[in-house]
Amino acid sequence: MPYLLVTTHTPIEAGPTYVGDYDSDVDLIELLQAEPSHPFGVVGYSVYCSSFAPQIVLNILEKDGWKIVGTAGTSQACIWTLHR
Structure with missing residues (x-):
């Protein structure tokens, strides 16, 4: 089952x-125009970062068949879980 954070x-x-990690689908990463990023300073671990605002990323993903199945938030971050 493909999930995406x-x-x-x-x-x-x-x-x-931030969309996905080192194990994400290359075509999806290209669709979102995301680049590798190391936000946590952990060597050998990377995520992909899109310069698009979250609303734009979520709209692109919906057109590609993804659906939001969960959300979470803290005082500093918002997280969406999507499934296709």
Whole structure:
């Protein structure tokens, strides 16, 4: 079952938006124009970062057949779980 985590820091209107990790589908990463990023400073672990705002990323993913199945938030981040 393919799941995808999409995260962003507040304020959520701006971006960047983190999409997937080192094991994500290459075509999906290209669709979102995401680049590798190492936000946690952990050597050997990377996520992909899109400069698009979260709303744009979520709209692109919906057109590609993804559906939001869960959301979570803290005072500093918002997380969406999507499934296709």
